[in-house]
Amino acid sequence: MKMSKDQTGRRILGFAVVASILAAAGAAFAGTGQPTPWEVTLQGSASPVMDNIIWFHNFLFWLITAITIFVLILLIIVAVKFNAKANPVPSKTTHNTLIEVAWTIIPVLILVGIAVPSFRLLFQELDIPKADLTIKATGKQWYWTYAYPDNGKFEFDSLLVADKAPRLLGVDNEVVVPVNKVIRVQVTGADVIHAFAIPSFGIKIDAVPGRLNETWFKATKEGMFYGQCSELCGKDHAFMPIAIRVVNDQEFAAWVEAAKKKFASNPTNEFASIGSAAR
Numbered sequence: 001m002k003m004s005k006d007q008t009g010r011r012i013l014g015f016a017v018v019a020s021i022l023a024a025a026g027a028a029f030a031g032t033g034q035p036t037p038w039e040v041t042l043q044g045s046a047s048p049v050m051d052n053i054i055w056f057h058n059f060l061f062w063l064i065t066a067i068t069i070f071v072l073i074l075l076i077i078v079a080v081k082f083n084a085k086a087n088p089v090p091s092k093t094t095h096n097t098l099i100e101v102a103w104t105i106i107p108v109l110i111l112v113g114i115a116v117p118s119f120r121l122l123f124q125e126l127d128i129p130k131a132d133l134t135i136k137a138t139g140k141q142w143y144w145t146y147a148y149p150d151n152g153k154f155e156f157d158s159l160l161v162a163d164k165a166p167r168l169l170g171v172d173n174e175v176v177v178p179v180n181k182v183i184r185v186q187v188t189g190a191d192v193i194h195a196f197a198i199p200s201f202g203i204k205i206d207a208v209p210g211r212l213n214e215t216w217f218k219a220t221k222e223g224m225f226y227g228q229c230s231e232l233c234g235k236d237h238a239f240m241p242i243a244i245r246v247v248n249d250q251e252f253a254a255w256v257e258a259a260k261k262k263f264a265s266n267p268t269n270e271f272a273s274i275g276s277a278a279r
């Protein structure tokens, strides 16, 4: 008996230690806009939505941990106290009203407790605030095309550059957006279904041909943030990264002016050609 109690204690301690190490490791490696070696949890947040996704993830993690430990303790008690050797004459008890009411009500309360922040997060993701800037991302086999419909209507392709860091995430033309501004992202597909995803901003939305999907993010930190196409879309699915550079307002304005000139002659630029025809 004594040995078993020690074992139980040690098991619970072991579980708690592993859980704390995982949480600590997650905290230690968080904070970059790209995957890092030995990363064991979500990428660091750089948007209000991702802040809440991480909060919700941690909330569920500890809730699940508590429930799992509780069930483990019950199982251990049953196995130790009520095995045939320790308890040769079993009790004939069949019902206990208090326990039956409790094991119905408590799980319901737990589910309601999960549902409230879950729905709050869902509404935050889907209810797009008034946008400061709109960008349009079109998934193609196998690269992305970006347009800035309210900043000179230029358009450009963004392709993987094989030897550019970070590996498999570096591109020739990065998306540039201003910091602390609500960016509405319109997403569509030109050929097959792709998906536009940036972990640090907490967004992932399908790029479906013939359909215009919308999502949004507000980058709260300057720097580079990376994502990848997240829908199996063909042989180079793994080689169409998304690279977003978040800059301050002045840098963004300067970039827009430079981009208007740089991409003016882009043959794929339908907006520009419409604009020049009108002129």
Ligand SMILES: [Cu+2]
Residues within 6 Å of the ligand: 139, 140, 142, 193, 194, 195, 229, 230, 231, 232, 233, 237, 240
């Ligand atoms: Cu794709």
